Amino acid sequence: MESGVSWQLVRAEALRRIRTREWQPGARIPHEADLAIELGCARATVNRALRALADAGYLVRRRKGGTHVAATPVRKATFEITIIRQDVEERGQEHGYRLLEDRSAAPPAAVKHALKLAGDKPWRQLRALHLADDSSFCFEDRWVNPAIVPQEQISFETVSANEWLVRNLVYTGGELAFYAAPADPVSAARLGCAPGAALFAIDRTTFLEDEPITAVTLSYVPGYRMKTVL
Amino acid sequence: MESGVSWQLVRAEALRRIRTREWQPGARIPHEADLAIELGCARATVNRALRALADAGYLVRRRKGGTHVAATPVRKATFEITIIRQDVEERGQEHGYRLLEDRSAAPPAAVKHALKLAGDKPWRQLRALHLADDSSFCFEDRWVNPAIVPQEQISFETVSANEWLVRNLVYTGGELAFYAAPADPVSAARLGCAPGAALFAIDRTTFLEDEPITAVTLSYVPGYRMKTVL
DNA sequence: AAGTGGTCTAGACCACAAA
């Protein structure tokens, strides 16, 4: 009963064969069963290794069709979407927060579209500024479903909506977009930069099943970089 | 021998308990063995389900320490890093490509730092423009290790360095950063936008073991959005 | 020292898709 061949080892060996072109792009590779015999392990071990490579985009697997090396390599980059306060603190800075506005209003068309809203029911609009060591860091412009977070019930004066929502609400889906936009006069004033400056921004919507929860635009101070490792 | 309870079912049930706070944030949840008995499946099935939830950031697992609900939810967003040509074609547009420069020069300090280069050996610098339906789409400014891709050997006149490298080279690591930057006069001219316009940009470095391969800055035309689903 | 997750095995059956 050997127990020596780990799935990581199998993964490494398969990756080696892909990289050396021993397994050509697009080509079909041996069955799990054959590989299990060749490498001296159980089929389940091979399965786990190849499944991991498929998740990472190196392989394409289909029942009956077999396993093929991906023709066009697709690398996946993952970003951790954290609470802004955590983001600041991980940079070794102190997080500050100021609620600037909290009112009830009808969302603009773009927001209604992103949230798939019909009609003109008022939503709760929140605007807040996040600080890092007393400098502006990020401007948060958010619309919240008042049925879920009534204005009378939850105040966001000390805890940001960003943090409260992440900690207290569950969501099942949503969209995320990264882009660059020139600072409008309002954002510029709040972030302490020149109007028209290039800002890195994130648009995010979240849903609970089909119920829209919130839409937010986060505009970061010029120079902000969102990094990850490959 | 029942075979009815799938790991997806176990995952769904665990997720339900997390969402309903039946399992409180930070709290320890039952052992795999107990859950297996309670849910009527093998421990391996529970293991796979909980492992999936841990990968997704919902749970934290430690040997002997047990499994805990994550105290601060961290959602992971994944972006597929594809070839630019694919990106354009997936938008239903036709991809065009023009090589603008291909020369040998010493990289600037910022690039040397990102690639961990010492000395002043010349590298190969490539500048190219990617088009979508005859409009500017993305400006590629790249430095390539000449030891890996000699200027005499590979021409990038018809195939972009982006595509050639992805298809023909393997890398083992690197970094990726997203940010916003104002268009400098050169980029502006090439992308057909006003100088100072807010451009979405990506910096990327790739290594093969400890050998630097390439560093590239991709500047996208104003309005570009990088999207993903949560 | 002991508890808990991590993994491997051998075998079985199932689901899907290609032939």
Add this chain to the structure above:
DNA sequence: TTGTGGTCTAGACCACTTG
């Protein structure tokens, strides 16, 4: 129809960490 991956099981041993 049939080949291939997808998954489940029961049992075992191991590795890490905490008490």
